[in-house]
Amino acid sequence: MELREYLSILRKSWVLVVVFAILGLGAGAGASLLATPEYQSRTQLYVSVRSDGGTSSELVQGANYSRQIVNSYVAVVKTSVVLDPVVEQLQLDMTGAELATYVSAASPADSALINITASSPSSEQAALIANAVGESFQEVVRTQLEPETESGASPVSLTTTQNALVPSAPVSPNVLINLALGLLVGLAVGYGIAILRTVLDRRIHSAQDIEQITDKPILGRIIDDPDVEKNRLIVNSMPNSPRAESFRALRTNLQFLNGGSKGRVFVITSPSPSEGKTTTSLNLAFTLAQTGSRVALVEGDLRLPTFAQYLGIEGGAGLTDVLIGRAGLDDVLQRWGQNEFFVLPAGRIPPNPSELLGSAEMEKTLQTLREQFDYVIIDAPPALAVTDAAVLGKMAAGLLVVVAASSTTKQELEGALQSLETAGTDVLGLVATMVPSKKPDGYSYGYGYGRAVTTDAVDSSPGNEQSQATVDQALRGAHAK
Template identity: 55%
Template sequence: MELRDYLRILHRNWILILALTVLGGAGAYGYSLLQTPSYEAETQLYVSVRSDSSGVSELAQGTTFARQAVVSFVDVIDSALVLDRVIDDLNLDTTAQRLASSIQASSATNSVIITVKVSNPNAELAASIANSVGSNFSDVVVNRLEKPDGDTASLVKVETIAPALVPTSPATPRVPLNVAIGIIIGLALGLGIAILRSVLDTRIHSLHDIEAATEAPVLGGISFDPDAKKRPLIVHADPRNPRAESFRSLRTNLQFIDVDGSSRSFVVSSAGPGEGKSTTTANLAIALAETGARVVLVDGDLRLPRVADYMGIEGGVGLTDVLIGRAELVDVLQQWGTGKLFVLPSGRTPPNPSELLGSQAMQRTLEALADAFDYVLVDAPPLLLVTDAAVVSRFTSGVLMVAASGTTKKPQLTAAVEKLEAIGSRLFGVIVTMLPSKGPDSYGYGAYSYAAQDGAADVARDGRRTRRDKTEQR
């Protein structure tokens, strides 16, 4: 995956990522509020060894002994020998073992200073325990553990150099830190889910996905229209609609396709059903006819014909009648509109569609149409369901593949392309339908409507200028 792939994932899943990030921070904040505040008091003890001599070597030996002893003294602080005395001094309702869990003693390397930290929900009690630990530890070490036999005083001395003060703010929970950790965890979880969704999702969402599935060029993109079923012929129903302009852009790209010979006959198919091939074929035919070209639209889907319904013509007699010799081609062609667009409906549904479409009669029919028209568009069934489209493609210049964003899967598109390659048919390009008009997978149609509005404004401006000039001349 490249950097732009990750950026596209972030753009596509930014709501999920943001929601999990906010949820992580909010959860950490709520968890912090539910925790009992704990205060931490700290005291520091200085351990030294007295010497009978004031010589430098004796002082050095005493300091070295103190440093070595401190390591052992740290473990004495949370022992029952010290803590039982603390419990008696403060009348605590606990045990030495439980009290030890709230006490932490430490000493830096080569240091004679011991730091004692005590945590407790009560700030004053935390300070009292810390100070009591310090005094009782000193007494245990000096008067019991390190006291020589007889009446000789102990050479070890423990002094408190920093008594514990009552803390003014709780040490835990650390709300800012917890919230920051929650946000990081939520963000990481959101990114992980977003990447996992992208990896597991094999559907086509953008033109980039088309490029990853096939080397065929992308001829154009058609945006998603929720009212497409109500207005299937958008080029005719609303010529200034941005979606209609996208079909005209497709028309322009199709005109520049390098086709061997003078014939421009194309089979329009898709990998699976419901990808918008029939409406795409019909609108493309209307857009081509707008240029003055002679266009014929053939309904080659003899199983589920749709062209006649979309174009609003009678489809009872059509292609099947020509193929079986019941009617002449010129008699079943129906002119649509006032231009040079003709429609050849499918006719009655036959029991053997594949055999009819692969017959010599079909080949002669398409050759006759290619001689009489500039463009021949054949709406064929999906490639992966039946062999009809593959069979017909042998008699035409090639295939235009329709793939629906969010519906067509990459393996399906790849399989359809491989099927065409296996029989030697030429794939001229892919038309992406149902593209979102906004977001990372959009195709960008705002420029069409913007240009149309500017054009209308220019026309109106020129009209007002012309009328003003005429008035001045008068």
């Protein structure tokens, strides 16, 4: 993915990222509150070698020797010979070996200093342990490691240069660091989940998603309407709305397509149900009629007819009756509205819809409609559910496949296009429905009706400008034919 895509993911999922960032801050604060405070105190010893003479060479040799033995002394500090007396002296509830985990010793490079650090949940106890370990170590060196010589003095002398003090603040937990780490981890987890969701999301969200599957142009982008169930024919009830304008844009693109010998007979289908194909068929046919053209809208979905309910017309007789010879075409065609807009409902549900739609009577019916009307729009069943769309597509100039944004999956679109191609039909283009009226990254385009309208992309994902150019080129090519 490109940088723009990562930024787009962040814009779309910023709430998720913020939620996890807050959770990370809470986790960091909780860890700080629940953690046992740890205090550290340090004492410092200086190692020197006694020299009977006072010449400069002897002093240098003594200093070099003290630096050499310091590293060995550091290892001795955490041994039981040093720590057992400390446990007994301070009456600690642990062994010398256990105390060793709370004591550390180190020597700065090229020095004769030994730093002894003690850790404890109690600040006073940390100081007591550090001082006690320093004293015990001095005694061990004097009596066991470097015992007194005949002169009555140990050749190595350890001097306390800094006593351990009671610390005023714990070294852990570090609240600021815990909060910062919690915030960073929360941001990383939230953004990671957002990226994972995007990668695993197989739904179609953008023109780029469609371009990954097919090179067919996107002929229209229909703005989403949450009240579509109450207002199917919006180009009639709300002609100045942005959604109605998007149907008119689809009409304009469709007018560039040349049907060839099969005339302007177009089948509209979708991969799966509930993707807006019937609503698209109704509004597209009505907008074509508004230009003065004679338009016939045919309900080719004989399995689940809905025109009678949506348009308030008689649905007891229709296409089924024409195909079985029970009624004439003129008897069941119903004019709707003031324009030259005629509707052919499905009629009664037959037991063999595929056979009826693929019959010679259906070809004759379409031929008659082709001769009498400028446009014939056929609303077909979903392509993946049954073969009816492919059967009707062979008799038409081509098909328009409806794709619902954020609903249709890539696999469904790919499967539908493959099945239609296998059947030998011509898919002229796609129609994106349920497109948000405002793109996720905040850009929108107005038509002067007082509301924002998105016309150039399914959403704001990268590649939409290229997709629009592809549409325009395809339409010009089709018009040239």
